[in-house]
Amino acid sequence: MTMLSKEAEQFIIELRMYLLSKGKNEKEMDEIIVELEDHLVQAEAEGKSVKDITGDSPREYMKSIGEELGFDARQFIILAPMSVLLILAFLMFTPALWGDFKLSKIGLWGMGIATVLSFALYGFLFVKVLPRFFHSKGFYIITGLTYLIVFGIFIIVEFLDKNPFFIATPMQNNLIVIGCIIVFIIWAFYAKTWITILVPFFMSWGPIADRLIPAHMNENPFFITLAITLFVIITAAVMYFIYRSSKKKEM
Amino acid sequence: MSTTTQMLKGLLEGSLLALIAKGETYGYEMTEKLQEHNFAVVSEGSIYPVLMRLQKNNFVTSILRKSPNGPKRKYYSITDEGLEELERFKEHWERLSMGVFSLLEEGEDGNDDVI
Numbered sequence: 001m002t003m004l005s006k007e008a009e010q011f012i013i014e015l016r017m018y019l020l021s022k023g024k025n026e027k028e029m030d031e032i033i034v035e036l037e038d039h040l041v042q043a044e045a046e047g048k049s050v051k052d053i054t055g056d057s058p059r060e061y062m063k064s065i066g067e068e069l070g071f072d073a074r075q076f077i078i079l080a081p082m083s084v085l086l087i088l089a090f091l092m093f094t095p096a097l098w099g100d101f102k103l104s105k106i107g108l109w110g111m112g113i114a115t116v117l118s119f120a121l122y123g124f125l126f127v128k129v130l131p132r133f134f135h136s137k138g139f140y141i142i143t144g145l146t147y148l149i150v151f152g153i154f155i156i157v158e159f160l161d162k163n164p165f166f167i168a169t170p171m172q173n174n175l176i177v178i179g180c181i182i183v184f185i186i187w188a189f190y191a192k193t194w195i196t197i198l199v200p201f202f203m204s205w206g207p208i209a210d211r212l213i214p215a216h217m218n219e220n221p222f223f224i225t226l227a228i229t230l231f232v233i234i235t236a237a238v239m240y241f242i243y244r245s246s247k248k249k250e251m
Numbered sequence: 252m253s254t255t256t257q258m259l260k261g262l263l264e265g266s267l268l269a270l271i272a273k274g275e276t277y278g279y280e281m282t283e284k285l286q287e288h289n290f291a292v293v294s295e296g297s298i299y300p301v302l303m304r305l306q307k308n309n310f311v312t313s314i315l316r317k318s319p320n321g322p323k324r325k326y327y328s329i330t331d332e333g334l335e336e337l338e339r340f341k342e343h344w345e346r347l348s349m350g351v352f353s354l355l356e357e358g359e360d361g362n363d364d365v366i
Contacts, residue, residue, distance in 0.1 A: 055294035068303040
């Protein structure tokens with residue numbers, strides 16, 4: 001079995017992001033990508049470079065491919081509300097699981113603006129910036145920084161969030177949790193990814209522990225440290241597992 | 252540059268149709284055959300947008316099958332409409348190339364006369 005070089009892999013990722021950002025039909029997109037991957041594998045085996053395939057300007061080449069692909073309005077119409085639902089589910093999941101879901105004016109506006117901002121930031125990052133850094137340390141640093149910025153915005157909003165006009169009852173909290181879980185599962189099936197299951201799973205550790213563990217243990221620094229250590233170890237292990245399985249898939 | 256590219260695109264379309272008409276084939280094999288014939292393609296990848304257009308116009312059909320390398324490979328074969336289009340292209344090309352050829356010949360003769 002043959003593997004693609006870093007340049008070829010990067011080109012494929014850049015192409016996919018470019019076509020995705022143009023709202024192209026995903027089926028057609030997958031087809032041309034499979035075809036180009038096959039071509040690149042054979043070309044590289046014979047010592048050719050990516051430039052031999054794309055010509056001098058990979059960007060121009062991507063454009064020429066994009067022009068032949070149809071814009072998929074239906075996919076776009078489904079994807080947009082689904083994404084909004086997913087973000088809402090992520091935002092509501094933890095507070096509801098903690099049992100203190102509430103809504104306030106600042107909260108709604110703040111979360112709305114923060115969501116749009118993070119959308120724009122991540123969109124820009126995925127399409128324009130990340131493909132270029134795919135195989136360098138920069139990739140992780142940039143992803144990490146963006147995550148921190150977005151997380152920071154949400155924390156600030158949370159901090160300003162006072163005077164709720166709606167406080168959920170325990171029953172409503174549980175219903176919200178169930179609703180969120182349904183959204184996560186639908187997404188996992190739709191996008192064929194484990195991420196929308198795994199991330200909420202890790203997010204729910206703290207709240208679930210809080211519900212199950214008696215209060216006196218909960219305030220003991222020893223147990224807090226233990227919980228955090230365990231959490232970090234398990235997260236790292238899962239990340240490593242995902243990393244390894246994605247490596248295997250490439251081969 | 253852009254007229255050359257446009258011209259190449261049209262010629263590439265006809266040439267690829269001719270290649271596929273000879274029997275089921277796939278992208279990389281097509282670029283190899285083009286090179287055997289010393290066909291001056293801008294870059295290997297430039298065949299793919301053309302193939303996509305051929306398929307959209309129903310001149311060719313394709314099927315994904317397992318390749319010896321592991322990943323799936325897209326094999327193309329020609330349709331009846333494609334064969335008709337190929338005939339049209341051949342006629343066009345013969346007329347065009349004859350015209351250009353005789354024009355260039357005449358030019359060379361003219362040069363010879365001057366010398």
